[in-house]
Amino acid sequence: MTRSVRLAARQALLEQRSFWRSAEYALFTFVFPLMILLLIGAANVGSRLPGTDIKNTTVFVPGILAFGVIVAAYVNLGSKVAVLRHDGVLKRIRTTPLPSAAYFGGLLASTVATAILITACTGLIGWLAFGAGPRAGGLPTLAGGLVLGIVCFATLGLAISSVITSAESAGPVAYATFLPIAIISGVFDPTFSGLPAWLSHTVAAFPVKALAQVLQNAYAVRPFPAWDLLNLALWTAAGTAFTAWRFRWHT
Amino acid sequence: MTDNFAVQVRGLRMSFGSTEVLHGVDFDVRYGEVFCLLGPNGAGKTTTLEILEGFRPPMAGTVRVLGLDPAAQPGRLRERAGMVLQECGFPRQARVGELIEIWRRYYRNPRPLADLLEVVELTGVRNTQVRRLSAGQRRRLDFALALAGDPDIVFLDEPTTGFDPEARLRCWAAIENLRGLGKTILLTTHYLDEAERLADRIAILRAGRIELCGTTQEVAARAGLATRISFITPPAVRLGQVAPPDGIDMAARGPLSICHTPNAAMTLRQLLGWALENRLGDLDGLTVTAPSLEDTYLQLTGAAPNGGQS
Numbered sequence: 001m002t003r004s005v006r007l008a009a010r011q012a013l014l015e016q017r018s019f020w021r022s023a024e025y026a027l028f029t030f031v032f033p034l035m036i037l038l039l040i041g042a043a044n045v046g047s048r049l050p051g052t053d054i055k056n057t058t059v060f061v062p063g064i065l066a067f068g069v070i071v072a073a074y075v076n077l078g079s080k081v082a083v084l085r086h087d088g089v090l091k092r093i094r095t096t097p098l099p100s101a102a103y104f105g106g107l108l109a110s111t112v113a114t115a116i117l118i119t120a121c122t123g124l125i126g127w128l129a130f131g132a133g134p135r136a137g138g139l140p141t142l143a144g145g146l147v148l149g150i151v152c153f154a155t156l157g158l159a160i161s162s163v164i165t166s167a168e169s170a171g172p173v174a175y176a177t178f179l180p181i182a183i184i185s186g187v188f189d190p191t192f193s194g195l196p197a198w199l200s201h202t203v204a205a206f207p208v209k210a211l212a213q214v215l216q217n218a219y220a221v222r223p224f225p226a227w228d229l230l231n232l233a234l235w236t237a238a239g240t241a242f243t244a245w246r247f248r249w250h251t
Numbered sequence: 252m253t254d255n256f257a258v259q260v261r262g263l264r265m266s267f268g269s270t271e272v273l274h275g276v277d278f279d280v281r282y283g284e285v286f287c288l289l290g291p292n293g294a295g296k297t298t299t300l301e302i303l304e305g306f307r308p309p310m311a312g313t314v315r316v317l318g319l320d321p322a323a324q325p326g327r328l329r330e331r332a333g334m335v336l337q338e339c340g341f342p343r344q345a346r347v348g349e350l351i352e353i354w355r356r357y358y359r360n361p362r363p364l365a366d367l368l369e370v371v372e373l374t375g376v377r378n379t380q381v382r383r384l385s386a387g388q389r390r391r392l393d394f395a396l397a398l399a400g401d402p403d404i405v406f407l408d409e410p411t412t413g414f415d416p417e418a419r420l421r422c423w424a425a426i427e428n429l430r431g432l433g434k435t436i437l438l439t440t441h442y443l444d445e446a447e448r449l450a451d452r453i454a455i456l457r458a459g460r461i462e463l464c465g466t467t468q469e470v471a472a473r474a475g476l477a478t479r480i481s482f483i484t485p486p487a488v489r490l491g492q493v494a495p496p497d498g499i500d501m502a503a504r505g506p507l508s509i510c511h512t513p514n515a516a517m518t519l520r521q522l523l524g525w526a527l528e529n530r531l532g533d534l535d536g537l538t539v540t541a542p543s544l545e546d547t548y549l550q551l552t553g554a555a556p557n558g559g560q561s
Contacts, residue, residue, distance in 0.1 A: 007356060014353050018344035021380075087340030092396070095304070095334040097326055098357040 004102040011106025033068040059190040061126035062215035072115035078157030079170035086167040138218035145214035155239030162246035185209035207235040257435040263312035287450035296439035333397030333405040341381040348377035358400025387418030407438035476542035477511035483536040496525035
């Protein structure tokens with residue numbers, strides 16, 4: 001057991017080193033959310049949600065936190081595993097006695113590290129630039145939401161990796177399956193509204209809006225996000241089940 | 252089955268769908284030898300190897316590797332077996348030394364890093380990113396990773412396919428180094444020269460059956476191929492002053508006289524007796540050639556330009 005944990009830690013370190021070694025990839029992972037944070041955040045400074053005294057930025061910044069978590073956990077891990085499978089690295093791992101739990105534990109730990117770093121950058125810049133920080137007493141919700149969000153989107157990333165058929169399409173497929181949902185979930189626009197009812201209900205069923213709302217709860221006083229937490233838990237279960245069903249070590 | 256062999260295969264059958272690709276394969280690999288499964292593409296070499304490596308359960312038959320049943324005990328087997336698969340990538344950004352180092356951690360009794368780098372001659376590029384290596388260097392890195400856990404047996408699936416001559420030679424040198432470490436090596440190839448150069452024993456696998464098994468010489472002998480004896484035709488014979496030897500079927504090819512015989516010693520004795528009687532001296536250019544693996548293989552696989560029998 002302890003040996004597996006040590007192996008996982010070592011694997012995570014190697015993954016992190018490799019991640020930072022491919023500079024443009026790492027930069028893009030960080031720059032994309034931060035750029036959106038600064039550009040759209042600047043457009044919302046001083047505005048308040050219609051009919052409330054809640055500042056737009058206290059809703060918008062946690063939305064971008066959710067966005068960063070999804071990029072790190074879902075897009076990066078999903079496309080990474082697809083590429084590892086396509087390149088035959090998973091096949092090679094399977095020729096060794098390394099327990100698969102230790103290997104994937106390492107990949108997951110590296111993903112968590114990246115996600116936490118993005119979250120920290122986004123949160124810090126949101127606070128410094130727009131004065132939007134978690135509310136008093138919101139930290140437990142923030143921490144819990146982040147953990148659940150990372151786990152949920154990491155399992156969904158593993159799931160999507162099984163339907164990606166080539167290394168070239170890994171990034172595009174991962175982005176295309178979540179960016180449209182993120183947009184109509186209002187992640188980039190705190191005042192986003194006017195969707196037809198059916199579309200609004202459909203979007204609410206996806207975990208993107210759920211994660212954003214959980215994190216928003218940590219920033220501004222809102223009803224306890226019980227349904228959103230349940231939503232994330234169900235998607236985690238679905239992602240795990242799909243991964244277990246469809247996972248392959250080779251193409 | 253006993254534990255005296257590194258690999259024992261009996262009555263191995265395998266089908267994909269309704270197509271049977273292995274029709275009862277039998278062979279043994281001794282400890283410490285280099286054993287080569289030789290055969291054309293599609294003969295079932297890789298399938299056989301995948302069963303031995305525990306990646307596929309066989310449909311029928313018994314397989315033991317280091318006394319273990321690969322399908323039932325894959326974990327224990329992987330601790331003691333190094334596997335080089337046909338096409339298998341590396342993590343894109345890893346460096347050579349770094350990758351071998353983490354691979355060593357996967358095993359309980361790894362070989363030292365410096366030693367691994369040396370065996371596969373990659374010490375000079377240990378800090379290079381894997382994606383910058385040449386095809387030959389990558390294959391040698393494959394060997395290093397397969398050797399990281401100091402395995403008792405190493406499986407190599409077509410180790411030099413698609414390589415230029417220089418890369419092949421260095422690859423062969425690395426395999427010779429593995430042999431020098433006392434490892435049992437089971438390799439597949441469709442290159443005759445590779446099998447002839449590396450293998451202690453060879454099994455020719457064709458269309459899912461072992462056609463022949465043994466040392467190069469044994470395989471050729473069992474294929475019923477004759478030894479070739481040739482010498483420069485003496486002038487006296489060419490001019491018709493001396494009759495060719497009785498009972499030996501000589502043919503003239505250019506300046507040479509050639510005969511094929513199943514019993515080289517007896518034919519040689521006869522020839523030298525005949526030469527002595529007729530004052531022909533020691534027969535200039537006398538050459539005895541054992542049947543080559545190539546002759547055997549081409550005859551078996553029916554690819555020989557003439558004389559193919561199948």
